[in-house]
Amino acid sequence: MRCPHDGREMDLRKVRRTATIRGRTVTYLPNRYVCPKCGIEAESPELAATNQKRLSEAYKKAEGLLTAVQIVEARRRRGWTQEDLARVARVGVASVKRWELGSIQSKANDEALRRALFDRPTDEHAWNGGRPLSLDRMRLILERFSQKLRRRLLTTRSKDKLLYAGKYLFYADMVAFRETGRGMTGASYAALPHGPQVNNYSELLPLIRSAKPNAAEPLTDEEERIIDRITKRFPSNSSIYEASHLEPVWREKPTGALIPYSDSVRLKAL
Template sequence: MNQMNCPKGHCAMEEKKVQRTVPFKGVQVNIIEDAFVCPVCKLSAGTVQSAGKIQQTIAEAYRQQTGLLTGKKIKRLRKEKGMTQAELAELSGFGVASIKRWETGAIQSQSADKTLRLHLIEGSQEDSFTGNRNFSIPRIRLVANTFEAALGRAILIANDQMLFAAKYLWYADMMAKRELGRSMTGATYANLTYGPQLNNYKDLLDDIRNADLSKVEDLTSNELSIIQRIAETFPEDRMVYDAAHKELAWLETRTGELILYTWADKLVAKIN
């Protein structure tokens, strides 16, 4: 049995549940932790066990107080739907590593939380987020490769965080939704400072670059035509970057929010 004496020399301290408030990410978070408490002076000290899990406790309390899904709730909802972590990752467009981190204490962004809720709580894929198509990482790679062939240069460049590639992909998905009724990749996009970007793109970079194209659905002639037209309209990276920043979809969506496919009918760029 663990035991600790009061450092002020009073007596043996008692192990109790203690509530305290700690500042975390600008929020005063209320937590309950195991601690030794002196019955005389009320001095408290954390136990060895509580020290090992305090950060996770704070993170869970923070998520609960700020309206984010907690790790326990993500795991419970996933299991209630009979999904594995890999299946949730594939459905939502996140990496498996992200799902594992969020279930064990890491804090997801507001944008990621909305996507998780879409698939865990609302229960079905919403056309406005995915453009009527199941999310496919191999298709993202295929579309990117097709752009590279049309442009005559690489757009999936190491360490560039898909700054320009994401803009080409976004236009391809939006135009496909407008003209063909569904997107090319099923990707969700977020409004970031540097324009439309693949949602949670940092977790997807390696998966996109290593995607297996052996079983991916081929691009249709209409999809190939859209990619070719975009490449001809924006032959240089800066052109597609600047154009994306003039789109109402980006200007009228708040930073960090997902960009809905309903904006597909309101594209500003003239792509012949």
């Protein structure tokens, strides 16, 4: 860019500026074209856009809000798309896009973003949903489903493959993890040919049958509500069977691969 007064080639320089934004004065470092001869400053439209973002980032930092860069980095660390983050934080995806471009989020939305991005277990809980395996709880939850569905999910048949029971447990654990930060049973799940299934179900089945639901940690109100929603969403075995086969988190896995709880944000049916 050339100086409009003397035609000299202008230098691109980082300058220190203060600006008042939403009643707060912040210092930031925009890039400006500066004429080495007369000192006049200018901005190109692209520069103006990045400088605007620097100003809002400085404001967010001063106000203790997550900056756009922090949001993008934390989201990528979790392997989430913008849609995933919107869903977990319960905000609009258009808002996530704007905040990542520098728009300033409200304090309430900032807290929702922080809860979604930081207040839930990460990798070490990927396979058990953040609690130790409880066979008593698996049995308790299957009985609760059976009561609400008015049919047996756990049979005494020697050939029972937990075909439907495994899917009710899968949704219960995954939805609970997504919404409360903790699964219900501590089970891990695998992508098997007939859908998502409790990992090692054939070895666990006799243990679940002899488990003691009364000895299990009682279900919380939130867990009861999740079980209720799953029951309403899948009143029949065929409905849960079909829905689970449409889940990308199952379809995309090779047979036998574990389905991490972090995939719960990408469930489609619930």
